[in-house]
Amino acid sequence: MDDPVLLTGAGGRVGQAILRHIGTDYDWRLLDREPLSDDKIPERVGDEAVYAADITDREAVEEAVAGVRAVIHLAGDPRPEAPWNSVLQNNIDGTHTVLEAAAEAGVEKFAFASSNHAVGSYETEDRTPDMYRSHDKFRLDGTELPRPSNLYGVSKATGEILTRYYHDEYGISVVNVRIGNLTEGHPPIDYERGQAMWLSYRDCAHLFSRCIEADYDFEIVYGISNNDRKYYSIDRAKEVLGFDPIDNSAEFEDEDGDGE
């Protein structure tokens, strides 16, 4: 098997979506500040590959990243309403620490869990709710500047800028995945925005496996399923990563199917 892949934030929702679907495909190193219970760890992953550490702990991160070929960096405060102190420490300082350690260790690929909230302010009053509906043609495609909708979004946009610097300065291949709304089993109910940016668990795992496998330089892509409703283009993820999502929130629409 190839060199290991480090997954930070392995115990969370995105981490578990990945491990449930592709947990046996890679030689994982798993890092989370919370101890991982046995049911969260794929069978083949031994204790020596599991790190209970904070991503701001440079020494611990250096140990976890030594000899890995790729990093999927998820650890952080995921709350859209998270206060500045928390996003500064967990999302900005933490991401900086992981990038520093990865660059120093000569990691080849780095996938960063960015967010829809990095661009949430494109959802202006005059565009919504139409942009959440399948007839609407408005699309963000990853070439636009960030327009964060909260301080959490600011921290994710800052993470993207940090990855840009580490790509340009150290040559590490980077893909920023602006993840939509990961919900298990079915899209969010009675929440059009969430349905438009739904990412199913299996599509999420497939997308991050493509981030490990594909060749790229620096990318910003959107991570949503193959939804009829959408305001994020997934063309770039398809083209560069070979992303081929199979779920679609329209399959769960109400009976009249009016998309509203």
Ligand SMILES: NC(=O)C1=CN([C@@H]2O[C@H](COP(=O)(O)OP(=O)(O)OC[C@H]3O[C@@H](n4cnc5c(N)ncnc54)[C@H](O)[C@@H]3O)[C@@H](O)[C@H]2O)C=CC1
């Ligand atoms: N779930 C979603 O729909 C979306 C998630 N994201 C991003 O994906 C990433 C993962 O999100 P979720 O799995 O939903 O969150 P989660 O809260 O379920 O998982 C995050 C994990 O990271 C760990 N963690 C947090 N801060 C840490 C630190 N300083 N050091 C070490 N471990 C730390 C937590 O213990 C937790 O297990 C986050 O960066 C989030 O911003 C982005 C967009 C949408």
Ligand SMILES: O=C1O[C@H](COP(=O)(O)O)[C@@H](O)[C@H](O)[C@H]1O
């Ligand atoms: O970045 C994130 O986005 C999702 C979706 O945002 P929401 O405002 O529509 O709920 C959110 O659920 C997740 O916690 C967050 O990390």
